[in-house]
Amino acid sequence: MHKLFLILIVLSTSVIASGQKITTMDKLISKKLISEGKELFYAGRTSEAMLTFKRAKLKNPKSGEAHFQLSIAQFYLRDYYNAHENARRAEQLITKRKDGEYYYYIGRIYHTVNLIDSAKLFYSISKDKLGPRISKDYDLDILLQQCDFVNSEMKKGVKNIREPFSGAVNSKYDEYGAILIYDQKRLHFTARQPESTGNNINYDDQKFFEDIYRADWDNKRKDWVINTEYMEDYNTEGFDALNFISRNEDYGLLTINTSATIEKSTTSSEIFEFEVDEEDSSWFIDPIKSESINTSYFEGAATISDTTYDEDENTKQTMIFVSDRKAEKTLTDLYTAERINDQWKEAKPLSEVNTTGRETTPFITGDGQYLFFSSDGLNGMGGYDVYYCRLINNKWSEPINLGASVNTVHDDTHFQYFPEYKLGTVSAVNDLNGYFSYDIFKIDLSESDFPFVLK
Structure with missing residues (x-):
């Protein structure tokens, strides 16, 4: 009886912490919205895609993919701080599928908020996963050089005028x-x-x-x-x-x-x-x-x-x-x-x-x-x-x-x-x-x- 009571407390606490109970239907709807958002994004309708990914995130706040796709849309819309927050959350939630493209986008987002060492780490992982030929298509060598250039300028104490x-x-x-x-x-x-x-x-x-x-x-x-x-x-x-x-x-x-x-x-x-x-x-x-x-x-x-x-x-x-x-x-x-x-x-x-x-x-x-x-x-x-x-x-x-x-x-x-x-x-x-x-x-x-x- 005591064990059952403790389990109920833990479950109710997790539901309250997440703000909602995520049902199987919520997860399915979230996946569908992510798919729709991707179609909008690839069609160049980035603002609409961003709103769709937000809906997917609301349906399933624990969806790392929803956070990740939302961060990409926000990155292209120059909403850099929110992009970083969603990228950081995606890092916590996605534990399995992390391919080279994933690390590329996470690196780009960290780069825009001046977290250069983290960006360089993500670029390096992306380069290893993508391989030499595809890395060239993503300009990863240039992005890594940019990180080194920023650090060099900062070490010189160069002030923006x-x-x-x-x-x-x-x-x-x-x-x-x-x-x-x-x-x-x-x-x-x-x-x-x-x-x-x-x-x-x-x-x-x-x-x-x-x-x-x-x-x-x-x-x-x-x-x-x-x-x-x-x-x-x-x-x-x-x-x-x-x-x-x-x-x-x-x-x-x-x-x-x-x-x-x-x-x-x-x-x-x-x-x-x-x-x-x-x-x-x-x-x-x-x-x-x-x-x-x-x-x-x-x-x-x-x-x-x-x-x-x-x-x-x-x-x-x-x-x-x-x-x-x-x-x-x-x-x-x-x-x-x-x-x-x-x-x-x-x-x-x-x-x-x-x-x-x-x-x-x-x-x-x-x-x-x-x-x-x-x-x-x-x-x-x-x-x-x-x-x-x-x-x-x-x-x-x-x-x-x-x-x-x-x-x-x-x-x-x-x-x-x-x-x-x-x-x-x-x-x-x-x-x-x-x-x-x-x-x-x-x-x-x-x-x-x-x-x-x-x-």
Whole structure:
């Protein structure tokens, strides 16, 4: 009798501790929800998958698989702290099936919350389980190098020198691509906020489409004031990003993609340029007419050097942009095209810097001597890091990582350098009260020893 009483106490305590009694039907429903969540995830509907995995976890809180799949979805949605909590719980609950892919994802999640030694351990186990050939597909050697690079930077005592823009610009939504002009009194940037043109959400990632914004510095408020009307005539209902604008605002390069909207004025992402009408200051926007630049694939994020003149008075500019036209081999790459006497020459890949990973958001200095870009295919801190190259004998030097003073274990992109101010801007995944989104940062480079900073 006493034994039976003790057993009943233990059973009732376990039910209370777990918050619910898990029935066989609950377990079956949880498994079904996990299967449905995986289908949604592989279809690119990550937000819906995350909600489905949450339902699976609620049905069976002791399902390690539910916690694991939820952590992956949260990782891709940049909900890093919750991803880590569910990954940690999955580690406790899953005792049998732990394959190489499992340890890969656990490592990625620990990496994003700066638990570098744990991440390195999980990457090493994943590499052993997957074997050399499949490990290469998962970039495990690069991920292990990233862990070593982070530890090396930390041992050097490198301090991150970025400062976020104010809440007048940054929000819980994504802001990126900052361009400063007029003695830092005007700011152009791109954002995915609810006030976007058409107020539409992109089906693929369940976020608002991009719009271009302009902000002006208010000396009285000591803060930025966004001009909500300035870009109304130019933003479409799709993706709009301003990638380059001249210092006097009379010329610029944009990326526009309306293929996912009812507007459908583009078949994919294309590079546009604009010139300002001298009479009414309006923008005349037109796609770049070159079949080797704008193709049926993704093209965008273009940057361009200042105009130079040779001894025969021929004009020349160098444009660098992003394309995924060879995505089956190299994901996204950087391409370069010269404009000579207003005629575009054939675009060619930048073989000196392209990897099998992703290269994106290039920026070339006005004199054409330095190139900055982000990549996840080179040794760095984690995610996308910012690198720079120097043009030597008409070839770009080996990329150099800007280090922990600029980069983090999260994505760092859209770096631009303003030599006249001795500062840079960068966009990075930022932790705002546990909510991770892209924010814009300013970097004071006046005391740095980077070779591109003029003393």
